[in-house]
Structures are given as structure tokens and as C-alpha cells.
Amino acid sequence: MESTSRQGLGWTPVQRLQGKTAVVIGAGQSPGEGIGNGRAAAMRFAREGARVLCADRRLDSAEETASLIRGEGFEAVAIEVDVAREKDLAAAMAEAKGRWGTLDILHNNVGVSLAAGDADLLEITEENFDNVVRINLRGTVFACKHAVPIMREQGSGAIVNVASSAGPGKYPYAAYKASKAGVIAFTEQLALQQAPFNIRANSILPGLIGTPMAVETRSKVWKMSREQIEAERVAKVPLGRQGSAWDVANAALFLACEESSFVTGVSLLVDGGRILNRI
Template sequence: MAQPGTGRVAGKTALVMGAGQTPGQTTGNGRATAVLLAREGAKVLCADRDLAAAEDTVKQIAAEGGEAVAITADVTVEDEVAAAVAGCVEQWGRLDILHNNVGISIAGGDAPIADIEADAFARVTAVNLQGMVMTCKHAIRVMREQDGGVITNISSIAACINYPYVTYRTSKAGVVTMTEHIAITNAQYGIRANAILPGLMDTPMAIENRVGLDGRTREDVYAERNSHVPLRNRMGTAWDVANAALFLASDEASFITGVALAVDGGQRLAAG
């Protein structure tokens, strides 16, 4: 853990959307990223629609000596997204890092295209894509005025493999295209934008929604998911995503923008 005033993002301020997590036996991507950014010197505003979950992330950061604040924000409500961005500026004077970690699939009613309901398609898209667009909209306004910033959007390897549910794949592919759009149209302002495409991860959102589905046990879910990962036949963890996010947010990646970074243990290669 970095000492106060040191670290790869020391002195930076970060807004992590989706910094809480659903209950489960492991750590979620948003919480891991918020904790790691704080360990590396950033001050972190932890935003989540579930305030208690965001507060739990803040407690973990505080217990390690970091600085963080929790705020309620539902990405489908633009006023709440705008308030989160404004809250980071009010708290620390600027917004250096925006990390968009939002996404639903099965929980939102996603399905194969022959079975998808219009309301479910709209619901999942509102969270996965529209919410990110609105968050980036308000963050970019701040970052342009302060002459720079970093945006990292969490897409998914589902955007480029044979993923069965139409809305998740479509919306996460949209995140990649949106990120490229942000990168090229905001490079002149010193704003970098990149996407991370996680593969099969051992996180509560990925695992808990599948346990019991069609009678599958937890062991069944783990075995099936692990079998699709070429690298050691083992899923990644939230810390793999967090480490990628830390790199992209750091000055080590100062000449990297518009990339879609797969963190998937080679799954896309096996699928392609």
C-alpha cells in the first residue's frame, strides 16, 4: 500500500460509479477499483444506487488510511449523475478520474433476441449505455475546464464473443464505440478515455445471479465458467480489473487513449 502523498495516482480525485456491490462471497469490480485507487493515493467519491453498499466501500478505504466519501447515484437518473460529478468537485475542487463501473444483464430481464421484451431491452440499455453517456457528459464538462482528465468505461468481452443475451452484448459494444468517440473528440482537451472488457470474473454480480438458475449449484457455475478461460482454466477476479483501471488512470498510460483493453484470460482468442 502506498504511503500518504505517494502512489500511482497520488493527489488525484476519482469518481467511481458503481463503487458498491451486490452481496456475495467475493469482491465486486467497482469496490476493488475504488479501494485500489485509494491505496495508490487518490481521493475517491464512491457512488452507487445502494448507499449502504457505497458506505461499506468507504469504510474499507478508511480502515486502510485512505480518503473517500459515499454518495447515492442511480445512473438512470441524470440529475443524480450530475450531482455525483458536482459532489466530487465540491469535495476536492476537481475531477481527475471517472471510472464507470455499471452494468446489468440477467437481473434486468435480458434474453436472447427471440425472447427479449421491449421493457427489458430499454431497462438494460438505460443502465449499461445511457447511464455511462450521461455520466461522461457531465464529467467531460468539468475535465475540459480543468484541462484534462481520465475516463475509464467498463464494457465486457461479451461485446465480441458469442454471448447469448442481446441487450448486454449490444449495450456493451456501444460502450466501446462511445469511448472511442469520447477519446477522439476530447483529445484536444487533454482528456483520455479507454474501455476495459472484463471476461469471466469471479464477482458477486456474475456468480450470485447464476447460482440456482436452472438448478445449477455454485460448484456448477464455477466449473462451467472456469472451463471457458484458456489461461489456467480459472476466472479472473475484481482485482484484475482494478489493476487494469489503475494503470489506465495513472501517468504510465499518459499516451494511451481510445483503447479497448480485454482482461479476459484469452477468452476472446478461443472464441474467435
């Protein structure tokens, strides 16, 4: 019987990804309290038996994730990847294929909003809009561009793109909403076009998740305490709490493993019912 703490951290002995190779783009995280979605997904995949290439713009943060995975007895390697550079994304896919022989799972988990200068339509600058779209949408598209040929050659693959409930739901800032809606549309197109090659593509739409990037950034920008930020976010969620990165990681695991082998083109909300508030 496993301990409750391990269950709470997404630990399971099932090994759904045994022998698989996963590339997690955005496997590091921002400084602050708690764990980010990318790190949680990388650790979740590894605990299920996957060999994980931890890619992030900050190599030290990616290495920290890989070190945590290796510390638990699993296999992981860190690589520096800036999603704004196509050559970095191509190199990451080639590294996974060259090191482990396959590329079975691509998990795109990069996203920025306020930290990159996102703003209301009447206040956003051209530079900041382009930067958010470059990271959130273009980065996802070009990561898939270089993963798909490998997956086609091997006749299988699962792509999980992290979009956002902001795509179809309420969100006040222009660039993030537009870019994440673009990720959803792109993922649907990807699923349809790659289905004949046995490649599945799905997106996750997280809601209000208590990650360092989400909470700490708002605390700094809005000059409010962490407790105030969290209280405001909890009040918006019908289930009465923020989600955790493990909630998102568990959704990613489902979409990456064979338990979802007949699921493609889906946008999976992980938001505690938050989107229902728009009705």
C-alpha cells in the first residue's frame, strides 16, 4: 500500500509509459512556492516508466527537474531550449530520438501572459503581443513540426499541448487568450491530419492552477499578497479550490498513455468547473 503523500504527488506503480520516450517542453519552472505544470508532468511521466527529456529555456531549472527524477530512480536528461528558436526545438526532438531511439510523447507546456507584458487590448504593445504569440503558439507549432516526422516514421505518437481555459472562457488580456485559442485550433487540425499515421494530438485547458508562475507573477504585478491572490482565485472555482500542477499532470498522463488510445482532437478542461461561471 502506498503512502497518502505519494498518492497526492501523482505516484503510481502502474507504469503506463514503460519503455516510452517523452519530451517535455517547459519542464523547468518559475521561482516561487509550489510546483509548476511542466515539472509535475515530467515527474509524472518518469514515475510511469518514461525516459524524459526535460527541455526549458533555463537549463538550470530543467536540470533541477531532471535531477529530481533521477533522485527517484528514473531516467531523465536536461536540455536548453528556447521555444522562440526553431533550431532549438529541432535539436530537442533529434536528441530524444538519438539518445533513446524513439519519440513517443511530446508535451508542450510553455505559456506566458502577464510576465511577458500581456495586457488589455487598448494597452498592449505590438512587441509584447508578438512575444506572447511567439512563445505560446508558434513555439507549440514548431515543436510539433519537428516531432511529427519522427512519429510518422515509427508509426505512432502522442502529442499533448497545454492550452488554457482562457481560450474558450473568460480572460481579460488579449495576447494570451488569442494565442491559447490558437493552440486549441492547431491541435484539432494536427489531430485530423496526423490520425492516418497513428499519431494522436490533444490539448489540456487548465483553469486556475496554483503554480509559481500563476500566483507569484500576479502577486508582484498587482502588488497583492499571495494569500489575497489565492483567495480571489478560489472564490471563482465551483469546486472551492485552485487546481494543482498534479491535476494537470494527471490529465497529461491520461492523454499520453494507451488508456486514451481512441482519444484525439480533444480539449480537456482541468478547471474545477470554472468555465461554467461564464453561463
